[in-house]
Amino acid sequence: MTIDKIVAQTPKSLSKVEFSYCPGCHHGIVHRLIAEVIDELGIASKTIMVAPVGCSVFAYNFFDLDGTVAAHGRAPAVATGMKRALPDRIIFTYQGDGDLASIGTAEIVHAANRGENITTIFINNAVYGMTGGQMAPTTLLGQKTTTSPYGRDAKANGYPIRMSEMLSTLDGSAYIERTMVTTPQNVIKTKAAIKKAFQVQLKGLGFSMIEVLSTCPTNWGMTPIESMKWLEDHMTKTFPLGVFVDRTKGLM
Amino acid sequence: MKMLMKGTEAIAEAAVRAGCRLYFGYPITPQSELTEYMAKRMPEVKGTFLQSESEVATVNMLYGAACTGRKVMTSTSSPGFSLMQEGISYMAGAELPAVFINVMRGGPGLGDIQPSQSDYFQSTKGGGHGDYRMIVLAPHTLQEAAGMMNEAFELAFKYRMLVTILVDGMIGQMMEPVELPKWTKPEEFAEPDWALTGANGRKPRKVTSFDLDPYELEKMNLRYQETYKKVAQNEVKYEEFKIEDAEITVVAYGTTARIVKTVVDYARKSGIKVGLFRPITLWPFPYDRLSEISKNVKNILTVEMSYGQMLEDVKLAVLGKSNVHFYGRSAGVVPTPVEILDSIKKIVR
Incomplete structure (x- = not known):
């Protein structure tokens, strides 16, 4: 049998290593989208990835790219060092919400503020996944986690932090968008957003970040389908989708 | 020709002559003149100077830049060196070469800004977590410090280790005549075969301090220990x-x-x-x-x-x-x- 037309295949930029993610987790979808974008832009040979600490700590091995793992929260500083050493390479960080929105706030804020010409893919699932579902800075008010067993209380724990909105106030941020991957349509939108973020870097326009709202069925204690519904019904109310800054008009 | 120079400036100029073109740093007394010197000097030699938001960020920028196989350095003083310990441990585990200058001041805590030698334990016994070592060089004059910079980078790359030049505020702040070392040519520096530069026509490379399999991590650790043994045999001065x-x-x-x-x-x-x-x-x-x-x-x-x-x-x-x-x-x-x-x-x- 000969193949007339390939309609789907594993992206070249993904390695053969099997994903370690739980059923229903969105990391796998986003990994695939990043790999497809890198393939389509033909930049695999000049791309270096910086993986975080968290569930996606293994991401450096899931991509068939040069890569490293940064200390918790420090990926934007590591990426900065790489980009300053090799300005013509494409450098991206992949970070979760504990990594980016808690321990690594200083690094992400200052990388964005410098207009560091790197791309960040930010996975926000409102909990610490790897350590077993503790409260994150992005945990919704009232949401139960192992360290907010009675529900997140604003008086004790403050409010869910909106990183995309915050970073969009900085002049160095060129493109910031929040998306989700709960439906085929949203997957397509997310892929377009990721592609745009990498194109922003290719054009040298400054810092770009795509925040993807994601599920964590294991730690949320829900089925994958229930998680998708919870994400759409609750997370998007605190974290609305959309483009928060776009300083690329007329430049791309 | 001898030049009258401040310690921090002599060290900085010697690093430039040793081929360092990437400096990341954060101001802290008594070594801020080194950072300032690099801010002025790096653009003149087409190098990169970047003032970070903290020493925590500095050491991670160093990590990223070191991953690319370039000669990278930073300088700091005691409280800043404490903040860098996390990154130092990660760099040691990832076997990344880099040079640190610690111009020691009085501690503990905020302490003061006068000369001290109380970071000896932190430097020689490992201030960060895990079984690692870094090479620690202690010059006693400005001339010796300046003359050591090239050797520091050579040791760092020969063994894929971190090298700290441990001086105190006296050597950092004092002025004396210095014969600056000769220039090395950056273009003669070969890119190491482990550097992350983008997998162009070769297999992708990974540089990490990480393996969840204890037997694999033990292998990595035993490799570090082999390196440390060689250094202890060959490099005592x-x-x-x-x-x-x-x-x-x-x-x-x-x-x-x-x-x-x-x-x-x-x-x-x-x-x-x-x-x-x-x-x-x-x-x-x-x-x-x-x-x-x-x-x-x-x-x-x-x-x-x-x-x-x-x-x-x-x-x-x-x-x-x-x-x-x-x-x-x-x-x-x-x-x-x-x-x-x-x-x-x-x-x-």
Whole structure:
């Protein structure tokens, strides 16, 4: 049998290593989208990835790219060092919400503020996944986690932090968008957003970040389908989708 | 031609001449002039200077830049060096070469901004987590510090290790004539075969300090230990000053050793035969040579600007073969030659 037309295949930029993610987790979808974008832009040979600490700590091995793992929260500083050493390479960080929105706030804020010409893919699932579902800075008010067993209380724990909105106030941020991957349509939108973020870097326009709202069925204690519904019904109310800054008009 | 230079500036210029083109740093006294020098100098040599938002960020920028196989460095002072310990541990685990300058000041905590040697434990025993080592060089003059920069980068790349040049605020702030080292040519520096540069026509490379499989992580650790063993065998450095006929040998490094050299001459004029043993590599520490020396001298006096940190290594080397004494001032107080001479007199008389 000969193949007339390939309609789907594993992206070249993904390695053969099997994903370690739980059923229903969105990391796998986003990994695939990043790999497809890198393939389509033909930049695999000049791309270096910086993986975080968290569930996606293994991401450096899931991509068939040069890569490293940064200390918790420090990926934007590591990426900065790489980009300053090799300005013509494409450098991206992949970070979760504990990594980016808690321990690594200083690094992400200052990388964005410098207009560091790197791309960040930010996975926000409102909990610490790897350590077993503790409260994150992005945990919704009232949401139960192992360290907010009675529900997140604003008086004790403050409010869910909106990183995309915050970073969009900085002049160095060129493109910031929040998306989700709960439906085929949203997957397509997310892929377009990721592609745009990498194109922003290719054009040298400054810092770009795509925040993807994601599920964590294991730690949320829900089925994958229930998680998708919870994400759409609750997370998007605190974290609305959309483009928060776009300083690329007329430049791309 | 000798130039009158400040310590921090001589070190910075020597680093540029050694081929360093990537400097990341954060201002902190008493070494901010090094950062300022690099801010001005790097653009002149088409290098990169970046002022980070914190020492935590600095060391991680260094990590990222070191991943690309370039010669990278930073400089800081004690509280900043503490903040860098996390990244230092990660870099050691990822076997990344880089050069750190720690211009020590009085501690603990915010302490003060005067010279001190109280980061000896932190530098030589590992201030970060895990079983790692870094090479620690301790120059005692500006000339020696400037002359060491090229060697520091060579050691870092030869062994894929971190190298710290440990000086104190005295060497950082003092001015004296320096013969600057010769230029190395950056283009003659070959890109290492582990560098992350983008997998162009080759298999992707990974640089990490990470493996969840304990047996795999053990293999990595055993490899580090092999490297450390080689360094300890091959790279120990020290200076012996008038120890042949000494009735008492002083062990001191850095600024303190320089003061002791004055004391040695003073003491000899008044009939006390004093010698100086000066470790140049604090890690690896010259245990073997000091052990030999201790067989032939009754008294050994350790002098430090701390309350006895190197003293522990001296005792380990001597292992009871001679009497080990200690004199130290710390917290930014520099001991005077008279004080040191008095403590020698108390021992020999």
